[in-house]
Amino acid sequence: MPNSNTPSKIFQSKWLYLVVVVILSATTIAAWYYRQGHNKPVLHQLRDKQQGYTTYTGTAGERRKITLPDNTTVILNGNTRLMVPDSFMRQHAVLLDGEAYFDAPGPLIVKTNILILTTQPAAAFKIRCFELQQGATAYLVSGKLQVTKSYLSTTDNQPEILGNGNMILANKEIDLMEKETYVPLEMKEWLDEKMSFEKEPFMNVMHKLEDWYGTEIYVDGNTAEVAPVTASFDHATLSQVLDNLRKQTKFTYKISNEKVNITF
Secondary structure: OOOOOOOOOOOOOHHHHHHHHHHOOOOHHHHHHHHHHHOOOOOOOOOOOOOOEEEEEOOOOOOEEEEOOOOOEEEEOOOOEEEEEOOHHHHOEEEEEEEEEEEEOOOOEEEOOOEEEEEEEEEEEEEEEOOOOOEEEEEEEEEEEEEEEOOOOOOOOOOEEEOOOEEEEEEOOOOEEEEEEOOHHHHHHHHHOEEEEEEEOHHHHHHHHHHHHOOEEEEEOOOOOOOOEEEEEEOOOHHHHHHHHHHHHOOEEEEEOOEEEEEO
16 A cells, blocks of 8 residues: 555544654655665674674564563564664663564663654653654653654754653654654553444555554455445454454455565
8 A cells, every 4th residue: 555654533623633644754665675675784883893682573473571680571563673782781772663562660762763752751752763764753641751863863862851641753754853743542542452434435444454453455457346344353463363354355365574465
């Protein structure tokens, strides 16, 4: 589906919604092909060449929960890579390419190609930042969080401090980093892994699944006559959701190479 990763309607101004659509339109599969062609490790520019790393990878269409040595809980979304250095217990810093939720009981630094997030001193938050995309978003769930740009800005290098209900919208291409507010209910649904649709157009459902699982979905065929979707899911993988939906809408699908192909 060319226009992937459509964000949820949680922003309070139309211009901001349009910016989010633009900055999240790049896809994770494009990043995968780029790395294959250029044979460079993930976030190579942020890695300490004197340091060893343990890499945790999220599976397409699923979430993976891990616990770091300092008892920080991490939920990796699909197509995500988390790099934990050997010096983690001394520096409490990790590298992230993708989307993940962190619940840190103490100091933690998460570095991405656009943003650096530092707990103040503890925080729970979700960050979405793929290496080859120009945009990033970060949502604070609890605690306090300092957010700075991970690159040298020509306009503004001042940090933002997030409190409850705050989020960050960033776009490296236009050198933007704005603090905004969001609706916590949708974050709670994501964390509880409870998703429901009530007479929702099929393509709207596909957009939400892309955002929910961090996976690109391509649809081949005419969807104009597909009936609206009504369904509820609790802790379901993408495969389980699609298996349920195809009973209603009669399609076939295949998950491969970090993307999903649906055919009518």
